[in-house]
Amino acid sequence: MRRPLLAFAFSLVCSSHAFALVGNATVVRTAAVGRHIVMIVSTRGNLCTGTAIARDLVLTAGHCVAPPATYRVFLPGIAPPGLPLKSVVVHPRYNPKDYASGRVTADVALLKVDGGLPAEILPAAIATPSTVAPGDRFVIAGFGSTVANSDTGQGTPRAAVLIATGKPGTLQIRLVDPDMRGERAGLGACTGDSGGPAFINNTGSYSVIGVVSWSTGPANTAGCGGLTGVTPLTLHRAWIEETARKLGSPLAP
Structure with missing residues (x-):
């Protein structure tokens, strides 16, 4: 949901x-992202x-x-x-x-x-439009909660690597934790991460390909840690x- x-x-x-990405995301207070x-x-x-x-x-x-x-x-x-x-x-x-x-x-x-x-x-530069395929890797970053329905972790910038799933296109991209695949709780955007970037990592140089819009919990339940929905900029x-x-x-x- x-x-x-x-x-x-x-x-x-x-x-x-502070705010942060749900799950065991990386703190990026001074990192490039x-x-x-x-x-x-x-x-x-x-x-x-x-x-x-x-x-x-x-x-x-x-x-x-x-x-x-x-x-x-x-x-x-x-x-x-x-x-x-x-x-x-x-x-x-x-x-x-x-x-x-x-x-x-x-x-x-x-x-x-x-x-x-x-x-x-x-x-950050806006990424050159390109076709996104399932399995492509992206970096999301934000100040949102680390635990769904909680203010835990709010205000600290964090980032995580997710992969595209389903049938990504020019209208929507769905991202998941590469280990949990959206079926079990994993990394993903959460409350406060709306509007944050989906980055392409070009050997340490980040360009933004989309904007974080929504999330689900595992197995399409309500919450965070399942799917992360991105509005692509193409x-x-x-x-x-x-x-x-x-x-x-x-x-x-």
């Missing part, structure tokens, strides 16, 4: 608690993950920022109230009703940070590039 992965935990973030991601927090109390793709531009999921609210960017070392935003642009084809009912939609958004991101945050790359130009935010090469 699919579930969205935004966390309602603003008070926890402000009190320096960890320097690409940020937390996104709203006045409604929800938390998601985003990826820097320019010095002042963050890529995230549309469902993370579609509700009317004020959003700010946080990362370890940035105290409340965080970094303000100049603008929030949700993909025009994102449909919240489709998302809520489990149908595929353009679950993508861009956030322009007022004044830019700190120097320790490194923009069909949305042109919109991202055009919107970045309009916002005056040169994308990472």
